[in-house]
Structures are given as C-alpha cells and as structure tokens.
Amino acid sequence: MxxxxxxxxxxxxxxxxxxxxxxxxxxxxxLEAEVLSLAPDHAIAWNRxxxxxxxxxxxxxxxxxxxxxxxxxxxxxxERQRLRFLxxxxxxxxxxxxxxxxxxxxxxxxxxxxxxxxxxxxxETANNxxxxxxxxxxxxxxxxxxxxxxxxxxDPQVERWVFTYLHGISACTVQGAPTFxxxxxxxxxxxxxxxxxxxxxxxxxxxxxxxxxxxxxxPQWDWRDSVHVACAAWPELRGNGGHGLASLVGCxxxxxxxxxxxx
Numbered sequence: 001m002x003x004x005x006x007x008x009x010x011x012x013x014x015x016x017x018x019x020x021x022x023x024x025x026x027x028x029x030x031l032e033a034e035v036l037s038l039a040p041d042h043a044i045a046w047n048r049x050x051x052x053x054x055x056x057x058x059x060x061x062x063x064x065x066x067x068x069x070x071x072x073x074x075x076x077x078x079e080r081q082r083l084r085f086l087x088x089x090x091x092x093x094x095x096x097x098x099x100x101x102x103x104x105x106x107x108x109x110x111x112x113x114x115x116x117x118x119x120x121x122x123x124e125t126a127n128n129x130x131x132x133x134x135x136x137x138x139x140x141x142x143x144x145x146x147x148x149x150x151x152x153x154x155d156p157q158v159e160r161w162v163f164t165y166l167h168g169i170s171a172c173t174v175q176g177a178p179t180f181x182x183x184x185x186x187x188x189x190x191x192x193x194x195x196x197x198x199x200x201x202x203x204x205x206x207x208x209x210x211x212x213x214x215x216x217x218x219p220q221w222d223w224r225d226s227v228h229v230a231c232a233a234w235p236e237l238r239g240n241g242g243h244g245l246a247s248l249v250g251c252x253x254x255x256x257x258x259x260x261x262x263x
Contacts, residue, residue, distance in 0.1 A: 108183055109150060111138075111187075111189075112150055114140075114142075115142070116140045116141055116142055117141050117142065117143055118195040118196070118197060118224075119138050119139065119141070119190075119194055119195070119196050120139040120141070120196075120197040120198070120226065121136070121137070121138050122136075122198070122199070122203060123206045124166075125156070125163060126158050126161045126164075127158060127160045127162040128162060130202070130205050130206045130208075131156075131213040132158050132210075133154050133206055133210050134153065134156050134174055135153050135154060136151070136152055136154060136183065136187070137150070138150045138187070138191075153169070153173060153177035154174065154178065154179065154180050154183055155176075155177045155178065155179050156180070157179060180211075180214055184211070184216060184219070188219045191219070193222070195222045196224070197223075197224045197225070198223060198224075198226065199226045200225065204223050207219070
C-alpha cells in the first residue's frame, strides 16, 4: 500500500483527506465493515441521528477525478469495485468484546419534596455539543415563594471540554457522577406536569439533544422563557441584552418579588 497522497485531496473546498493506492482485488466492502466495527461511537453517531438521505455528489466526484488526473483505466477499476460492492453479501463484523463495565457507585441526588408552583432549570455543557450536559441545576419555587435548589453534576462521557474556563467543571469534576440517562428519570418524575422556566431557549434544546444522544424520549414539560417575563416586568431594560441575567441582578428586590408572584 502506497503512502497517503496529500497533493490533491487536501483542497480546502472539499475538506482535508487522504487517499492510498490499493490493489484492485481488495475487498472494500469487508474493509468498510471492519472499520465501522472498530470506530468509536461518536464517530458513527450520525447513523443514529436520523439524518436525511441525500443524493450522491456526482459533480463533486467528477471534479475530483479530473483534478486527480484519472483516466479510463482508473475509472474502470472504480467501476469494478462498485459492482463488486453492490453484489457482495457482507456479514456484519463482530465488534471487539467490550471490557467489563465497572460497577457504578453514582447516586442521583434526591429531588426536594413538593408542592412547588414552578421550576427554573439551568444546564452547563462541556463543549459546543448541546447534548454534552455536565451539570443541571433546578430552582424549586414553593407556594409561599420560598426557593429550594437541586443540583447535580452529570458525566457527559465526552473527551472534548471547551467551557471549563467559564463554569470551572472538567472531566475530573464529573468523575463518578451519574450520566444523563441516570439523572433524567429523577427529573422526568419531579417536573412532570409542572411549569419549567429557562432563560432563553438553550436549556430546552440541550435536554432534547442529550435525550437524542442516549436514545431516550424527550420529556414533554411545560417550558416557559423567563426572558419574556423579564421583558414584561422591566420594559426599560429592552435592547442591548438588557434582559440578560446580569442586568436583572441589579433590579430592586421588591420588583423581583412582584415578578415572581406574577409568574
């Protein structure tokens, strides 16, 4: 097998890639099955995310072949491989036996006992993936407007951490913490049928993305946006991000209580 050729496939308009010369007799279908069996879950996650099917990029392939300078001989070899692939009956390749799972000692923090008027939920994520939730906090507001809080770290089971500098949470912080699939049942029961406030729409989308990563149904909570409430309570702050949390912190206490009572 030749060394990878970077001369053509590294073109920026098509992303970066490699190609290596292989014998025409190589069993490409078998190689593909073996690669997929060894690939980590995140590398083939697209296959579980119900991505819409798309047409083959015929024009892009033709342009790439012209750039490579491939002629009739090379195209004939590609056609032979295509026909061989279509006619092959490749049995699934067994994935390597997983290592014995460690017995988890994680225990989800018990949720406060109600009754509560409504909840405010906030999440932190490890990286730009909205499903990479690493912490969940819930403020539970009682009928007398007293507030109890519930918080838990969550192990997002990711290798890439981008936002540690913002929230101080890292892979070391969540070591031994429950996973999202272990935390969700507690939240699902506690927030069922209740009003759940988020500040903007990020938290709802993060919960939905995390459910998608775990293959779990998205909870049908009664989501509300606290930004809308803030716009009504403090119209003078409208514009330039004035209804962000930083601006609301400076509001007078009695107005905060009035807003809370009106929710």
